[in-house]
Amino acid sequence: MPTTLIEPFRIKSIEPIRMTTRAERERLLDEARLNPFRLRAEDVLIDWLTDSGTGAMSSRQWGAIMEGDESYAGARSFYRLQAVIRELTGMEHFMPTHQGRAAEKVLFTAACRKGDVVPNNCHFDTTRANLEYLGVEALDLVIPEGLQPALIHPFKGNIDLDRVEHLLRTRGDSIPFGMITVTNNTGGGQPVSMANMRAYSELLHRHGKPLIMDVCRFAENAMFIKMREPGYTDVPVKAIVQEMFSLADGCTMSAKKDGMVNIGGFIVLRDEQWMDAVRNMLILTEGFPTYGGLAGRDLEALAVGLQEGIDEDYLRYRLRTAEYLGERLETAGVGIMRPTGGHAVYIDARSILPDMPVEQYPAWALCNALYLQGGIRGVEIGSVMFGKRREDGSETYHSMELVRLAFPRRMYTQSHFDYAAEVIAEVKEDARNIRGVRIVKQPPFLRHFTCECAWA
Numbered sequence: 422m423p424t425t426l427i428e429p430f431r432i433k434s435i436e437p438i439r440m441t442t443r444a445e446r447e448r449l450l451d452e453a454r455l456n457p458f459r460l461r462a463e464d465v466l467i468d469w470l471t472d473s474g475t476g477a478m479s480s481r482q483w484g485a486i487m488e489g490d491e492s493y494a495g496a497r498s499f500y501r502l503q504a505v506i507r508e509l510t511g512m513e514h515f516m517p518t519h520q521g522r523a524a525e526k527v528l529f530t531a532a533c534r535k536g537d538v539v540p541n542n543c544h545f546d547t548t549r550a551n552l553e554y555l556g557v558e559a560l561d562l563v564i565p566e567g568l569q570p571a572l573i574h575p576f577k578g579n580i581d582l583d584r585v586e587h588l589l590r591t592r593g594d595s596i597p598f599g600m601i602t603v604t605n606n607t608g609g610g611q612p613v614s615m616a617n618m619r620a621y622s623e624l625l626h627r628h629g630k631p632l633i634m635d636v637c638r639f640a641e642n643a644m645f646i647k648m649r650e651p652g653y654t655d656v657p658v659k660a661i662v663q664e665m666f667s668l669a670d671g672c673t674m675s676a677k678k679d680g681m682v683n684i685g686g687f688i689v690l691r692d693e694q695w696m697d698a699v700r701n702m703l704i705l706t707e708g709f710p711t712y713g714g715l716a717g718r719d720l721e722a723l724a725v726g727l728q729e730g731i732d733e734d735y736l737r738y739r740l741r742t743a744e745y746l747g748e749r750l751e752t753a754g755v756g757i758m759r760p761t762g763g764h765a766v767y768i769d770a771r772s773i774l775p776d777m778p779v780e781q782y783p784a785w786a787l788c789n790a791l792y793l794q795g796g797i798r799g800v801e802i803g804s805v806m807f808g809k810r811r812e813d814g815s816e817t818y819h820s821m822e823l824v825r826l827a828f829p830r831r832m833y834t835q836s837h838f839d840y841a842a843e844v845i846a847e848v849k850e851d852a853r854n855i856r857g858v859r860i861v862k863q864p865p866f867l868r869h870f871t872c873e874c875a876w877a
């Protein structure tokens with residue numbers, strides 16, 4: 422019996438990618454002010470900046486796109502998608518948004534007040550930003566195991582229920598709802614167990630608080646439950662997904678991840694509470710509630726994508742891909758966040774650059790080195806992203822220096838991953854030649870997107 426796990430699809434349409442020479446990449450990175458966000462995508466060979474909206478759609482999705490009903494109100498495409506979402510989530514109320522952060526903005530504006538506090542395993546940065554913008558405190562309460570990169574634990578995305586209980590006791594009046602992010606992106610794409618979600622849901626409900634799930638990567642989370650949680654081996658992923666949703670009172674979704682589409686998002690809610698406010702806010706900022714910032718064809722592609730995203734052959738291949746690259750990197754002596762999550766591999770830059778001072782931004786330096794060596798683009802999750810320059814010119818730094826390689830869905834084949842493993846191993850071998858950077862120009866917030874750097 423062959424053991425190689427193959428891509429469970431064949432390729433119908435291709436998009437060429439372009440190899441560049443080292444000399445060209447040196448010039449291009451220079452022109453980009455040593456900031457990979459400023460590169461043109463065309464000049465990148467393997468683009469692992471994000472898994473968000475970057476995947477390949479299937480022939481069935483492209484076919485569905487022609488079925489799009491572009492009516493302003495009451496389009497057929499809305500009802501088709503609503504039926505799929507109701508079946509998966511068991512929730513009555515569904516509203517499309519243009520992407521995940523819009524779902525957050527609309528729901529939070531309707532449900533939160535200044536001075537509130539919202540617990541979560543880890544808030545994604547747009548989730549945190551949307552809460553903080555409303556004067557709400559966003560608390561990260563992931564279990565302690567979730568903060569130790571090298572530690573192996575099957576569900577490092579679990580929320581710390583003791584700390585949630587303490588929060589409910591001490592500040593219960595200020596909690597509009599509890600959140601949980603599946604999988605936990607900020608914590609390494611780590612899954613949350615069904616047992617943890619169930620206990621969290623029961624705890625919140627005992628205190629009269631709803632549970633809102635951030636479900637961008639719900640299908641990957643469900644597959645991890647099937648593979649790792651006792652009692653779920655023989656349960657179909659679709660049933661696991663339905664059980665997960667049955668624990669929630671509402672969800673925000675970026676369909677650009679497990680929705681398998683290039684743009685889109687939505688809100689679902691179980692009951693009427695907040696619905697009037699959500700609907701009014703949606704109309705104000707997104708669009709009429711039956712299209713919510715999307716074209717009819719986008720709704721059609723998503724209706725198909727949500728079904729394809731829970732296919733077990735696809736999910737097994739998907740999770741194995743990250744695990745495979747992780748294994749190859751560990752064999753090469755590269756430190757990574759363990760175990761590998763669903764959508765990405767996180768390299769611990771400190772394992773390659775143990776002596777580079779944090780002032781030279783080691784994870785940023787490693788990111789640049791991957792591009793120079795092999796045309797690979799990842800994203801720094803370190804002190805450029807999370808550090809700050811204070812008004813007096815002094816700097817704060819992040820506790821970890823990571824490079825995230827996030828994998829677009831159904832896009833790269835095993836040879837791309839083999840190539841990347843070789844490039845990263847070469848970079849590690851040649852680590853003494855990796856140059857750190859200094860920031861020469863930066864905006865007041867979210868500086869990583871646009872900052873300009875020079876070699877340190």
Ligand code: F0G
Nearest residue numbers: 471473520521522545547606637675677
């Ligand atoms: N929640 C989580 C857990 C996310 O990972 C993202 C996006 C969002 C919400 C916001 O969704 O982009 O559609 O507005 N994550 C992307 C990433 C950008 O690269 O991890 P959005």
